[in-house]
Amino acid sequence: MYIPEEYKNNNLEEVKAFLQKNSFGILINQSEGKLCATHIPLELEKSENGKDVLFGHISIENPQWKGFASSDKVLCVFSGPHIYISSSWYDFEGVPTWNYIAVHVYGTIKIIEGEALLSSLKKLVDKYEANSENPVKVENLSKKTMMMARGIVAFEIEIEEIQAQHKLSQNRDQKNYDNVIAALEKTGNSSAKSIAEEMKKCPR
Incomplete structure (x- = not known):
């Protein structure tokens, strides 16, 4: 990913927190001579040997997994809030742009x-069931329901x-x-407010 120097985020702990909060990403690899992409949860964890990894799974019907053995290098793309920035918010003549947060993991x-x-x-289930009134637990599911696990291909990505x-x-x-922060806060748009909050935290 092309990143101008002033936009790089080198704070690894901050980036990891972003990945945990914005874990619905895009898994990209080459399979059978074609580029493939699937939108799935990709969970940041520590492996048994203490390395940072992403865990996930896709349907066994999805041919993307057939390329894992022959081409095991993958790219995972994660997006955060983003919003259009009007140049009318500046005190000089300029061009509009877009503010956003994005992370690529190889x-x-x-x-x-x-x-x-x-x-x-x-x-995965424990994370997303945490706020449920009656949380589902994998260990409580019947053998019949758990047989559905045969229909997935699970994987680990060493970062x-x-x-x-x-x-x-x-x-x-x-x-x-x-000026940009003030204008974003006036829009009432949730993405605009999220970007404004990120701008307030961003080191300058």
Whole structure:
């Protein structure tokens, strides 16, 4: 991902927190000579050897997984809030742009089975059922229901590189930076408010 220097986010802990909060990503790889992409949850965890990994799974009917063995290098793309920035908010003539947060994760993928597969499913369900009134637990599901696990291909991606960009008007002077924040907060748009909050936290 092309990232101008002023937009790079080199704070690894902040980036990891972003990945955990915005875990619905895009898995991209090459399979049978074609580029494939699937939109799925990709959960950041520590592997047994202490390395950062992403866990996920796709349907066995999805041919993308057939390329994992022959081409095990993958790209995972994660997006955060984003919003149009009007140049009318500046005190000078300029051009409109877009503010956004995005992270690309590169790594090596391998298929997991057995207890590793069940563990990844438990972690996924526990995370998203945490706020449910009657949370579902994988360990409480019947054998008949758990047979559906035969219809998925679970995987682990060992992370090799993370590229993180937070394009938040850092190239503007303080007055115009504040102008953008104020204008975003007036819109009533949830994405605009999210970007405004990120801009307030962004180091300058």
